[in-house]
Amino acid sequence: MLIDITPIEKLDFDSKGARFYSVPFTSDGMWARTRLPLYVASSGKPGNTVLAIGGTHGDEYEGPVGLKNLIQEFDPDALVSGRLIVVPVFNVPAFNAAQRASPQDGINMNRAFPGNAAGSITYRMARFMTDELLSRADVVIDIHSGGVGYEIARCMSFHKVDDPEMHKRFKETAFLFGTPFTMIYTGGMGTGLLTEEAEKMGKITIGSELGFGASTDYWGVRWAHQGTLNVMRHFGLLNSPIVDNTKPGLDRQRLIENTDIDRWITAPVSGISEPMVELGTYVTKGTPVTRIHDFDRWDEPGVVIHADVDGWVLCRKFRAETEQGEVVMVIAEEVD
Ligand SMILES: [Zn+2]
Structure with missing residues (x-):
């Protein structure tokens, strides 16, 4: 059942069990509230926090669908440590309009970080993500897809990092999803990215391109769902063994790079x-x-x-x- 929560101080991230929250943000320029969907499942015990986010761009569907399926099927009693936080759709106004950026303020959520509590709605939602969710996470998964202009080989992605230990941890986390490729991306794509903010906060941070063309990719949905479960297994939230999510016939997963x-x-x-x-x-x-x-x-x-x-x-x-x-x-x- 949805719990409408206001003020946000009442959000319960710690008690054992699962909660479906609807977090309101007052809309710009009209008498309305945008409701951010927020799922929290806690073991009630210490451990890692995995945060999975879909719909940072409103016309990318593998994240929202895969994460919705994950939440629906998930048994919170299976958690042995830590907690799972899921935002199946982050930029709700953009998602409702089936477009990349929010129609309310024209802002691309993935250029709005770390956000601004006094800004327009997209900046305020970004600020909430930074302060309340990224801050609590150990692992951040931001699920994207190619937009309407480009088709990208299905891949997980992470930012180029100099620390070899961090590189190794990013790579092993990304490979848990089973995509044929993992792409190392460059910092030159712009500023204000969710993943760059999470990385700055010291989180293991993984992005993806799981489909394209405002469609819902068969494999992309499965990778979003099953890959997140694998990450939870790897980081000790679940006791079950890691599942091989690679496509039949794939010889091996590849890490690739063209940051120039x-x-x-x-x-x-x-x-x-x-x-x-x-x-x-x-x-x-x-x-x-x-x-x-x-x-x-x-x-x-x-x-x-x-x-x-x-x-x-x-x-x-x-x-x-x-x-x-x-x-x-x-x-x-x-x-x-
Ligand atoms: Zn995107």
């Missing part, structure tokens, strides 16, 4: 882009990877772009219509 934005492949001309290699496949330097067609000159061949490196096709432009200068493909190299 300057080397992402861009379109030399405008037109209709055509992938010449499949997403997630291995290509060698010089392989034709994308062709851009100019249909005003349909009598001429398209402009062919070649791979500048040996590596895995991590990302391709999904919407065919392409402007000159837009990224059309990203090829990533395998790393340890």
Whole structure:
């Protein structure tokens, strides 16, 4: 049963058992409240806190669906230590509008961190996440998917870190999900990211790209759900053994990296882009990877772009219509 909670001081993160909270945030510019869904299951004993978040962007569905399924099926009595906190949908106004950013203030939640208690609604929700949820977590899982513009090979992700011990812990946590790839991403994507804030707070922080195109990916939903359970097993919240969530036929999981934005492949001309290699496949330097067609000159061949490196096709432009200068493909190299 939903518990409408206000003020937030009444949230109970510690008692044994599970609670479904609805945390209200006063809307900007209208007489209404946005309700943030918040699930807390505690063992009532010390231990690690795993925090899983879906719907940081409102048009990505694998996180919300996978985490909703997880909560529905979860037996809080199975917790042997610590606690699970789940926000199945974080940017609720964006989710309700099926768009990336909030229609209330136009803000992208994943650029709003650490948030601002005196700001517009997205900043206030980010502040709540930072102060009340990230602060309590040991492990933070922020489940994303490619948006409507790009298809990304299904992957978990984490930020490039210099400390080899932290790198090892991030990698082993990310591999628990079973995705074929784990991508190391760069800090150059902007500021105010949820994951960067969590990482700054010293949390083991994992992101993902579990689908694309505002759809609901079959495997993406399963990885969000089963992968989070594996993380709970790994960090001692559950006694059950780790489950292999890799797709049948996968030879091994790979850690890949292309953090140099300057080397992402861009379109030399405008037109209709055509992938010449499949997403997630291995290509060698010089392989034709994308062709851009100019249909005003349909009598001429398209402009062919070649791979500048040996590596895995991590990302391709999904919407065919392409402007000159837009990224059309990203090829990533395998790393340890
Ligand atoms: Zn996203």
